[in-house]
Amino acid sequence: MGQPLNVGVVGTGAISAQYFRTIDRLPQLRLAAVADLDPARAAEAVAPYPGTPVRSVAELMADPGVDVVLNLTVPAAHAEVALLAIAAGKDVYCEKPLAATSADAARVLRAAEEAGVRVGCAPDTVLGTGTQTARKAVDDGLIGRPVAATATMVTPGHERWHPNPDFYYVPGGGPLLDMGPYYITSLVTLLGPVATVVGAASRPRAKRTIGSGPRRGEEIPVSVDTHVTGVLVHASGALSTLVMSFDAAATRAPHIEVHGERGSLVVPNPNHFDGLVQVAGVGDEDWRDLPESAGYVDGGRGIGLADLAVTPAGEEPRAGGTLAYHVLDVMESLLASAHSGAAVPVASTCERPAPVALRTL
Template structure:
């Protein structure tokens, strides 16, 4: 790195605080501007984190010191905001989902390639110590040849605690699209891209009731399936069984188990940056914990790796192609459930290289 990469945060909602609390500590990036359609909110967030400029999204993209736009707008705005940034000649890192449909996602990837700018996409949790350790173990052959995965995300639904949960039950959300990116991204970084899927889905209730906050008791419609079960086949031959549900009174989440020819590996919650990795080899009676060197700094690691990669002229890891492939896989799962048939996944993506064990967000690569 010769100088910090200038970054603008576009979208100053709740998630922006998780990004900013980390980004302002990384010496390889400099947050130049906070932008939002609500200028007062942009000013409040900029003031809280010592960011020098609070402005509109359009002005942030035109700022001469901004090289990378971190797009934290609502999912329905991801494609339009990212395209505007690309057209302004800026690199873009999108919160998940990458976009809401294949067409807009593909157009965005093509436009970025034409403009010579880079795209990145959340989730970047796979860059944390837990999932990076798991990726290195698989690459090193610690479980033998990887064969299968089992994942589980179940809860009674976010309406019990979220004060405004309606958007989580609308197009582009539900348990598959809200939480699926974490689990699918983790598996793609362990196995490589997916090839085909089969799924079933259901909606337990037509309405839900807000359970807390000033609007407690308010009923709202459910527009998407609240339970999805999927079989996913990967291009390299592995298979995964995946469950995503908001219909269970028993909450269980963060479960990923990878089975290989020589051992089974328990992988940390893919919605976190740390967690424990455990191995159980053939013939073992107990699980063996594995040290997990690396960072647990949190959201923004994908932005940091992208910034360093731009300066160093190397590929970054949380790519737009990865985000688009995960989106394509989720859409195929949803379509398979509607059509009751196996469906091919048309896209692919490069498999991210594991980080070195000594990589530190403050000090750089080890």
């Protein structure tokens, strides 16, 4: 297997604990250092991992013992931190989205290509057994030629549980930029890249009220659309209908369904690594469960980093920057369509990532 990939983490907010647990249990990865604008928060975050040094961002970037920078900052800082890592000659793996704008994401990819380093990006949930089992069913022709899909995510809003939800309601946030990467990355994994989008969006409330923590009761402004819907026209010809909302109480719709000429699939929550895949063929009276048949077993946030560690030099990692850029481009194009009222071609494209055979890291 060789030496583990030494990971330096920038940003130790709530999501970092999930990454730390994955890094700690996988031999392909080693937690080398952490940095945060608040050193006390960084020290608290790595307290369960004694001996992990807390550095400044500059010190972490200069550390020759760090091979890859795991960028867990807020979306507005993703590009800045990624470019620092690339300038230091390090690979970089970002929490989603790759950047707050596709223009910034393109800068990151150009800089990485010039520097000869690799870029990876969440979500890596699509590498788990849930989405990968569904993908294998599609690739094996179980439902025939795919013609359509639906993807639905509705919630009343993250301010109900997050103590500092401000970033969800500024550019780079909102339901599309926050949760859309999971759903659209899954749709691209299942059906291939998107060529054109048609969208609509709304923003019913100008303010949100924080529901937990020390700021409970505080109102925060909303400067992004909080309900986004649209149609993604895949290059294959399949049509995906997308609904992403911070304005609805609940739904009974499946997270994702894929419909083919001979059958339909229920695909599990793309924010999770596993879950039940179900299929119904034409003429079937009921759905039947599919056994896990592909994907990383017992996945957790960070398996994309481990996949990057074993990806041969010169090959795009499955949770790679090109895919993440395309997904961001799709989301921006959808918002542009919503505001213009016209269909918008998606300028970028990507390859479907290589499938993951059923395995344990």
